[in-house]
Amino acid sequence: MIANGLDRLCYQSRWATLAPERKFFCWLLMMALAFSLPPLGQGILLVFIAAFTCWLLRMSLWRWLRWMAIPLGFLLVGIVTILFSVTREPLHLLFGVQLGHVWLGVLPEGLAAANATLWRSLAALSATFWLVLNLPFPQLILLLKRAHVPRLLTEQILLIWRFIFILLEEAAAIHRAQTLRFGYRTLPQGYRSLAMLVSLLFTRVLLRYKALATTLDIKLYQGDFHL
Numbered sequence: 001m002i003a004n005g006l007d008r009l010c011y012q013s014r015w016a017t018l019a020p021e022r023k024f025f026c027w028l029l030m031m032a033l034a035f036s037l038p039p040l041g042q043g044i045l046l047v048f049i050a051a052f053t054c055w056l057l058r059m060s061l062w063r064w065l066r067w068m069a070i071p072l073g074f075l076l077v078g079i080v081t082i083l084f085s086v087t088r089e090p091l092h093l094l095f096g097v098q099l100g101h102v103w104l105g106v107l108p109e110g111l112a113a114a115n116a117t118l119w120r121s122l123a124a125l126s127a128t129f130w131l132v133l134n135l136p137f138p139q140l141i142l143l144l145k146r147a148h149v150p151r152l153l154t155e156q157i158l159l160i161w162r163f164i165f166i167l168l169e170e171a172a173a174i175h176r177a178q179t180l181r182f183g184y185r186t187l188p189q190g191y192r193s194l195a196m197l198v199s200l201l202f203t204r205v206l207l208r209y210k211a212l213a214t215t216l217d218i219k220l221y222q223g224d225f226h227l
Contacts, residue, residue: 010136014056020139021146023131030127034120042119049126057133067129075121083114137161163205170204171197 010016015023033045054064085107087093093105135143144154174197178184183193 007137009057009059009133012058013134014058015134016136018134020135020143023135023139024143027127027131030130031124034123034127037123039116039119042123045123046119046126049123049130053126053130053133064129067133068126071125075118075125078121079114079118082117083110085110163209166208167201167205170208171201174200174204 030045030049034042037045050061050064053059054061083106084104085093086099086102086104087107088102090098090103090105092107093103094108094111095105097104141154141158144157178193178197182189183196184190
């Protein structure tokens, strides 16, 4: 479970109790360096943030790489679209293939832009992961309050975070029950079980929401959460 894993990692950080403002300003410094340094500097910054994150969270580099691999696929798709260009003048291409009356290939400008975008994105992404993995959710709420973020928005973030765990908990319970009944033994049966899981998940989350609303009514909820 991604959300559960992130939550556990936050509390095992060496900086778990550090003031959230200091973490936020440290993240701002990392982001400023990620966007201002040349590609070589961004690569060095990436290595530093990776080592710093692993030390703070007492985790292996392999586990950090697994976390980074989650958004890496989306990043690579964007890099490919920058790297390859369509042109009618193949003389400017470093290499390419002809597709009808046009050529698909790599221009020197596209290669330079893709290289700069890749390292900038990786450095900024590692810095953002550093903040997420070192900022427990209660500290995030405290940071939003001190930044005078509108109370309604803060409450919405709190409720969404809570319902993420409810959604994952219900999905895990349904999947476990289906697995015990060999619901994923074959591919067609797995598709049917998945469709059933989605429909049941929607129903059970609505029931949990109604239970939460009833609990708030019993406690004389007046429209404001204690933050």
